[in-house]
Amino acid sequence: MVLEKAVLAVVTTNEKKIKGGAPVFICDNQKEMDSIAKNLEAILDGIAHAISEEIYIIVKHF
Amino acid sequence: MNEYTLPIFYGVFVGVLARLFMLKTDYRQYPTYLHGKIIHIALGFIAAGLGTIAVPAIMEKEFTAITFLTLAASQFREVRNMERNTLSELDQYELVPRGSTYIEGIAIAFESRNYLVIFTSLFVTLAYLIFGFWMALVMTVVCFIISKVLMSGGTLKDIVDIQYVKPHFDGAGLYVDDIYIMNIGIPEKRELVLKYGMGFILTPKSFDARTTIANIGQRQAILHDVSTALGVNRDAGEPSLVPLAKRDLEDGRVGVFVLPQKHDLDIAIRVISNVPTLENAIRMPTESKANRKGEKKRWF
Known part of the structure; x- marks a missing residue:
């Protein structure tokens, strides 16, 4: 099977909603979340998708 | 001699x-x-x-x-x-x-x-x-x-109507008209996308055309041609700035989202009009026997 997408990281302000799997980055506020997501996006060559107001996932689209 | x-x-x-x-x-x-x-x-x-x-x-x-x-x-x-x-x-x-x-x-x-x-x-x-x-x-x-x-060969203008639509966001979702394109999380990137992006709606003129423009290769050809003719605001390591074409499942329209460097509407529409209909993408469902009514031959 060829992997087409992978969740590389999760960025959140609400740690209760996340468990296991990809690395999780816990932030204090929206501003910090935006800045971390932006950095991760650039470093990992992935796209930051907003799942909800509190959760971003960084996804690599192969 | x-x-x-x-x-x-x-x-x-x-x-x-x-x-x-x-x-x-x-x-x-x-x-x-x-x-x-x-x-x-x-x-x-x-x-x-x-x-x-x-x-x-x-x-x-x-x-x-x-x-x-x-x-x-x-x-x-x-x-x-x-x-x-x-x-x-x-x-x-x-x-x-x-x-x-x-x-x-x-x-x-x-x-x-x-x-x-x-x-x-x-x-x-x-x-x-x-x-x-x-x-x-x-x-x-x-x-x-x-x-x-x-x-x-044929070009796209023979099989679709092309219309410019400004892309917009609904939450994190990027839309061209009512066709969902992608999810962009970071607000800063959304601004960039709205600044550089252009959207087009391709409405198929017939049932055959609907299947032809649904072909992923055909859609990629459109994106490539527009990006070649008008430049593209994109770089390696910027995956969120990506031209995409998505399909409306209801009526077969295709929403094309591009990020040209030159924002010239006339040229963009002309380029899309002149994209070749790829031989390998052309489908003719109406030629299928099952689709032709009144031509049923029954031997028994």
Whole structure:
């Protein structure tokens, strides 16, 4: 099977909603979340998708 | 000099001329380089030679000469492979790739144009030998017209209506009209996307067209052509700035989202209109027997 997408990281302000799997980055506020997501996006060559107001996932689209 | 010399020279000359006529560098940027052109002119020369020689050979009752044409066929199939391999290799380094369907279309065009050269040379030499120079000249014009007709396929404007729509966001979702394109999380990136992005809605004119533009290769060809003609605001390591084309499942419309460097609406619409309908993407569901009502033949 060829992997087409992978969740590389999760960025959140609400740690209760996340468990296991990809690395999780816990932030204090929206501003910090935006800045971390932006950095991760650039470093990992992935796209930051907003799942909800509190959760971003960084996804690599192969 | 014998009776065949002039017809042979004329046949080869017209064949090479036909190849040059069919070798155009346009916005598709291929073949761009002098060396690429030389390869195709040289192969055109070989094709012209093969087509021309076949006629005097048959007139001299050397029927085995026809087997050389099979050699030509395998030779030009190799041309298709060469083009496919080169373009596929290069495609990995394109900011907006052409896609395999488009590449296959280009490769087929290169192969078939060599066959057109063979036929041109063959018929022109035949006309020269049987009817003389003036008839050969008439045949040359006829062959050029046929080549012109055969090499120009259809374009998108024949099968879709194109309309500009400004892209917008609903939450994190990017939309062109009501067609969902992608999810972009970071607000800063959303601003960039709205600043640079342009959206187009392609409405298919028929049921056949609906299936054709649904083809992913066809959609990629649209994105590639627009990005080539108008530039693209994108770089490696910026995956969120990506041109995409998505389909409306309800009615088969396609929403095209592009990030051109030159925001010229007229040119963009003209470029999309002139995107070739790829041979490999064309589908004709209405030609299927099951779809044709009133044509049912029942034998029992």
